[in-house]
Amino acid sequence: MAKVLVTGATGFIAGHVIHQLLEAGHEVRGTARSVSRGPQLDQVLSAYAGKPVHVELVAADLSSDDGWAAAVAGMDYVQHVASPFPATVPKHPDELVAPARDGALRVLKAAKAAGVKRVVMTSSMAAIAYGWGDKRPNPLTEEHWSNPDNLADNTAYTRSKTIAEKAAWDYVNGEGKGLELAVINPSAVLGPAMSEDVSSSIQILTQLMTGKAPASPKVGFCVVDVRDVADAHVKAMTVPAAAGERFLASGRFMWMSEVADVLRKEFPAYGRKLPKGELPNWLLKAMTLINPPLGQLVPELGRERHCSNDKARNLLGWTPRTEEASIIDGARSLIDLKIV
Numbered sequence: 001m002a003k004v005l006v007t008g009a010t011g012f013i014a015g016h017v018i019h020q021l022l023e024a025g026h027e028v029r030g031t032a033r034s035v036s037r038g039p040q041l042d043q044v045l046s047a048y049a050g051k052p053v054h055v056e057l058v059a060a061d062l063s064s065d066d067g068w069a070a071a072v073a074g075m076d077y078v079q080h081v082a083s084p085f086p087a088t089v090p091k092h093p094d095e096l097v098a099p100a101r102d103g104a105l106r107v108l109k110a111a112k113a114a115g116v117k118r119v120v121m122t123s124s125m126a127a128i129a130y131g132w133g134d135k136r137p138n139p140l141t142e143e144h145w146s147n148p149d150n151l152a153d154n155t156a157y158t159r160s161k162t163i164a165e166k167a168a169w170d171y172v173n174g175e176g177k178g179l180e181l182a183v184i185n186p187s188a189v190l191g192p193a194m195s196e197d198v199s200s201s202i203q204i205l206t207q208l209m210t211g212k213a214p215a216s217p218k219v220g221f222c223v224v225d226v227r228d229v230a231d232a233h234v235k236a237m238t239v240p241a242a243a244g245e246r247f248l249a250s251g252r253f254m255w256m257s258e259v260a261d262v263l264r265k266e267f268p269a270y271g272r273k274l275p276k277g278e279l280p281n282w283l284l285k286a287m288t289l290i291n292p293p294l295g296q297l298v299p300e301l302g303r304e305r306h307c308s309n310d311k312a313r314n315l316l317g318w319t320p321r322t323e324e325a326s327i328i329d330g331a332r333s334l335i336d337l338k339i340v
């Protein structure tokens, strides 16, 4: 069994990666910006696993060199999951780039120096599907790269993911040669939340179920379950052929209104809160004047981004569950946690 470092251990995806690594018998160390979150992390992981769990937590921030050498010391593998994923729009489009890109390089350099076998990095479909304008391939595959310079079809977040993943590949193909890298590119991650501290993607469900969206904006996304995303991370760590490869971890494209329909059918008690009908695009754009975070949705309006998960299925033996299961189990976890 291996020793594995998981960065950003307190996050949504990282929690599931840690859970699956522990279930597979691996030893896990985590990083967090503040180790004071250790007891809470143990509590959350224990509640999810239904048995006592303890994870060693060490301090490291993507924006600083401090702590990374100690964090990777003695590790066989690194799961680099941490990256800023804010629910709000940063003031400047480059605000997320430095922690995402420089943080990834800090992790990779420390891993290389410590003799780590392989790093699995969480990138995103954001590094594949954006900046194409009207020339977007259908389906998108791992061969495709987003163009972060087309600002009309990017957010600060999508730019940060593309630039960080590119920098990671440049590093292992150059100065860092010899260090194995595999990258997972998830689409919108739903599925069960472990705690009240929910990721931005889970807010798709919380917004719908708390009545915050009277009508669905005409936006959609490819849905994937957090348990399947974690499974892809664990598989990419040890499947020999995964080294040097990126993998789209994604299910089918769904409009927000379709997600609302799945929820309406499964949770009739929330029927009054769920949006009915679609919000006109002009109205959403007007609403960004009083609610700037909605600006994140503008590049998505009316856009379909379809992607293929053939490579993950064929090379990793990855078999994701249905999008409906991911939506329903995600919603149920939010009800159980009394978030909605």
Ligand code: NDP
Binding pocket: 007, 008, 009, 010, 011, 012, 013, 014, 032, 033, 034, 060, 061, 062, 063, 081, 082, 083, 084, 085, 099, 103, 122, 123, 124, 125, 161, 185, 186, 187, 188, 189, 190, 198, 199, 200, 201, 202
């Ligand atoms: P969370 O917000 O739950 O997790 C993000 C994690 O990154 C947190 O643990 C956070 O730590 C950490 N982090 C952020 N900034 C820093 C920093 N400067 N230094 C150290 N750690 C930092 O989101 P997710 O679990 O959803 O996201 C995890 C990864 O998955 C990210 O790389 C994200 O881009 C990627 N991803 C997510 C998708 C989704 O739909 N959820 C889709 C595709 C990719 P802290 O607790 O200290 O804030």
